[in-house]
Amino acid sequence: MCVFFQEGIEAEKKAISFFSKLRNELQTDKPILALSDQQPDTQIWNQYLDYQKTLLSNGEEPSWFRSPWLYVECYMYRRIQEGMCLSPPISGFDVFEDVKKESFFQSQPAMLSLCAHLQELKGKMSGFSNTEVREEIHKLLQVSLWGNKCDLSISGGQDNSQKTSVLSSLEDFKAFILVDDMDSLWNILLRNRDGNNESRTRVDIVLDNAGFELVTDFILADAMLSLNLATEVHFHGKVGPWYVSDTTKHDYDWTIQKCLATNNKWMSKCGQTWKENLKKGRWVYHQHLFWTLPHEYCTMAEVAPDLYTELQKSDLVLFKGDLNYRKLTGDRKWDYTVPFSEALRSFHPAPLCSIRTLKADVQVGLQEGVGERLSAAETDWMISGKYGVIQFSPVV
């Protein structure tokens, strides 16, 4: 047998045995272990574990069932990464790559209709009034919101793709948007449209899932540039596999390439434009270790000051998805009516907005009585992904 082939088989066995031990640790509430790989973030994770220990009294050990869910869930994905790192030569393998690709292909009809919509829009936008532009951007913000239903961690990696065109359902879905701050975003973006030619508006998108959601984000970013609402869009992705479907650099490039190479003229045109945007610096891709740490965002200025400074350059930061919301609010049991800006605590690098479907039991900034009314009617309203928010906070 070829020596490389044999090495690969051995590495695979090693990784599988690591994962079965990991599953057992999780299922039997074993103590949280320090990481043993040598990655750039290993020390930060181990320091975070030490910090978790300080939160417990009488020398108790943090364990899987007795630690904050946000921490433990992030830790689980980091341990999966550890299992791969310790299994060379397959260390760089993305264990979720197949399901991410599958989800992209499953959603293709829905993506095609969005690409066609965008190209059609571009064909007629030169005569658009501000009211018409506002309406269009509102539509695409909602498309990007509902795109967040399609994550693969909620479905345990099972097919959760978008089968139908979202555009035709937007009106029906409106009733499920619990916080709609789209006009606050519009006011920021309008400044660019109404400003002189030299004005610059930078929008940042902290990405969430690859597949359908990523394409909705690309469509939104493309429209913001084309409609003269922004001059540059900066994307932030993950350094490695995370929460099954989160976007890595490879997913980002792969998605643009796949769109470009597809046998559909609208989608292929989109792919071409997106590639050019990157080349010309109108789109910029960033990655930072901080996004795959367990830390709440109110610690960013201290833990990742370079990233905080980068976000401060933005006119508007869009945080996609549920996990970002949990990290923004610290995944606390806030009262439903606490203002979003208060739940962010000291995290105010730039005007920001969460675009998220509800999949975890944290929600702030609701009108009096709304949370209680929903709880009485639907026990799973916070975790089903049926409801969404487009929730804005200015710099305070």
Ligand SMILES: O=P(O)(O)OC[C@H]1O[C@](O)(CO)[C@@H](O)[C@@H]1O
């Ligand atoms: O991709 P998103 O929107 O961040 O969702 C991830 C969410 O999925 C879950 O893993 C399971 O619902 C949540 O814990 C997490 O917040």
Ligand SMILES: [Mn+2]
């Ligand atoms: Mn995700």
